[in-house]
Amino acid sequence: MARLTLKPGAISLAELRRISRGNDGIGLAEGWRGPVEAALAAVAKRLAGGESLYGINTGFGKLAKTRISDDELATLQILFHLLQAKFVAVVPALPESEGGKADAPDAAAEGTVHRAEAPPAVPVEVEFSQAFVARKLDDDTKEVVNPKAVQYMAASTKVIASRLTIIKDGNETSVPLTRDTHTLGRHRNNDIVISDPKVSSFHARIDRTLEGFSVVDLKSRNGTYVNGRRVESSRLKAGDEIRVGTARLVYKIDYTSSAS
Numbered sequence: 001m002a003r004l005t006l007k008p009g010a011i012s013l014a015e016l017r018r019i020s021r022g023n024d025g026i027g028l029a030e031g032w033r034g035p036v037e038a039a040l041a042a043v044a045k046r047l048a049g050g051e052s053l054y055g056i057n058t059g060f061g062k063l064a065k066t067r068i069s070d071d072e073l074a075t076l077q078i079l080f081h082l083l084q085a086k087f088v089a090v091v092p093a094l095p096e097s098e099g100g101k102a103d104a105p106d107a108a109a110e111g112t113v114h115r116a117e118a119p120p121a122v123p124v125e126v127e128f129s130q131a132f133v134a135r136k137l138d139d140d141t142k143e144v145v146n147p148k149a150v151q152y153m154a155a156s157t158k159v160i161a162s163r164l165t166i167i168k169d170g171n172e173t174s175v176p177l178t179r180d181t182h183t184l185g186r187h188r189n190n191d192i193v194i195s196d197p198k199v200s201s202f203h204a205r206i207d208r209t210l211e212g213f214s215v216v217d218l219k220s221r222n223g224t225y226v227n228g229r230r231v232e233s234s235r236l237k238a239g240d241e242i243r244v245g246t247a248r249l250v251y252k253i254d255y256t257s258s259a260s
Contacts, residue, residue, distance in 0.1 A: 161255035182206040198245035
């Protein structure tokens with residue numbers, strides 16, 4: 001895979017076309033990561049304050065003043081990724097029926113109004129092929145399973161019982177961490193659902209590790225914070241406070257024991 005190094009403010013149309021194809025790795029020129037992260041934080045702050053920002057949570061052109069909700073943005077992002085993966089395609093709209101709507105006759109001249117009759121219903125038939133041939137699937141195990149893989153908990157020396165205490169609007173709720181992965185977000189399909197407009201649909205993930213648990217941000221709009229510091233991934237220690245939106249989650253360890 002070719003790598004494309006970008007310098008903000010000096011991106012050509014050819015580079016934008018390469019980015020849209022999704023075939024190149026993308027990196028930032030040296031010295032630009034700090035300014036880009038500062039700009040991203042400034043945009044995130046304005047979005048968190050409920051502002052409408054052109055092209056980010058609004059449409060384009062005539063739709064520039066139309067605000068797009070977070071749920072609609074999440075749907076559009078899913079559609080974009082499906083398009084990129086070529087799972088779906090954009091096709092032209094179906095053409096209108098020939099002739100369109102007929103002009104109504106002059107009622108004063110004719111004395112009556114004639115209405116167009118609906119076309120007769122056409123029966124629909126569905127036939128199933130009798131000679132159905134099941135498609136043979138290629139064995140792709142080697143693509144997803146590494147022959148050198150080992151049980152990732154085999155080297156664990158501790159048994160840790162942990163939980164998250166969710167603090168929101170003065171109420172506390174404890175969630176035991178019994179699985180290898182727990183997702184957090186506003187969408188109801190998450191393991192831990194947080195009803196907060198500042199929380200992304202799938203905001204963050206809590207993963208089990210050899211030494212306990214770690215939190216991983218899922219490219220959320222407003223970020224994931226541990227003890228007041230924005231993180232992409234962070235190992236959790238007892239008493240650490242995770243903040244997503246206005247909700248606070250405190251990581252607690254109830255029991256630690258040797259596995260031997």
